[in-house]
Amino acid sequence: MRTFMVANPKGGCGKSTVAVHLASWFARSDEVVYLGDLDRQQSSRQWLELRPPSLPRIRHWNLSGGEVTQPPGDCSLAILDTPAGLHGKPLKKMLSEVDRVVVPVSPSRFDMLASSEFFEELAEIKAVRKEKVGIAIVGMRVDQRTLSSQQLVEFLQQFDLPLVSCIRSAQRYVQAIDTGTTLFDTHGTAAKEIDQWRPLLDWLVSRR
Numbered sequence: 007m008r009t010f011m012v013a014n015p016k017g018g019c020g021k022s023t024v025a026v027h028l029a030s031w032f033a034r035s036d037e038v039v040y041l042g043d044l045d046r047q048q049s050s051r052q053w054l055e056l057r058p059p060s061l062p063r064i065r066h067w068n069l070s071g072g073e074v075t076q077p078p079g080d081c082s083l084a085i086l087d088t089p090a091g092l093h094g095k096p097l098k099k100m101l102s103e104v105d106r107v108v109v110p111v112s113p114s115r116f117d118m119l120a121s122s123e124f125f126e127e128l129a130e131i132k133a134v135r136k137e138k139v140g141i142a143i144v145g146m147r148v149d150q151r152t153l154s155s156q157q158l159v160e161f162l163q164q165f166d167l168p169l170v171s172c173i174r175s176a177q178r179y180v181q182a183i184d185t186g187t188t189l190f191d192t193h194g195t196a197a198k199e200i201d202q203w204r205p206l207l208d209w210l211v212s213r214r
């Protein structure tokens with residue numbers, strides 16, 4: 007059983023979008039996937055309620071108490087969506103329960119500043135220092151050919167954290183979320199978008 011957590015204290019950077027995409031990707035394989043939502047806004051849980059039953063199944067991991075509990079016994083992969091503002095003790099506790107952390111970052115100045123405090127906090131946490139937890143960054147709404155993507159790369163160099171994927175901005179993400187689906191459910195019509203996720207998916211299944 008592995009647990010992946012999607013986190014960044016900045017709201018709106020794409021955490022829920024990444025969490026549901028990862029859940030739907032791994033649900034297409036043999037994994038028994040549980041999606042847990044620790045955010046009071048419950049975006050991921052609401053998305054899951056809309057999900058058509060004909061699509062690969064993602065199970066609901068009920069975390070309404072706001073704390074990470076043991077996932078159900080049949081779970082092979084748990085994905086955690088987390089709230090904005092997550093830091094301090096709750097962050098530390100969550101990190102002790104997970105294998106990988108995916109941090110979506112938008113290339114805006116405000117997002118990068120908010121993320122830098124988060125990266126500094128992460129670097130102090132024992133599970134991270136001892137490399138028990140792997141951390142990777144995903145550029146969200148980033149077109150790799152633009153200046154802002156270069157600025158994101160330069161910004162991340164100071165933290166020694168890998169930028170594994172850059173996901174460009176596309177209206178399809180917004181539309182998919184509205185129907186309980188993801189771009190991975192589109193039967194090949196979003197091939198270019200899906201290619202951008204591959205390095206992240208490879209990193210998640212790698213042994214490091």
Ligand SMILES: Nc1ncnc2c1ncn2[C@@H]1O[C@H](COP(=O)(O)OP(=O)(O)O)[C@@H](O)[C@H]1O
Binds near residue numbers: 179
């Ligand atoms: N790559 C993208 N392209 C276009 N819209 C996006 C993209 N990623 C996220 N969004 C949109 O941005 C908004 C915030 O994303 P969300 O995943 O809810 O962020 P968070 O969970 O961090 O608050 C949502 O409306 C979502 O559909």
Ligand SMILES: [Mg+2]
Binds near residue numbers: 021023045049087
């Ligand atoms: Mg969210």
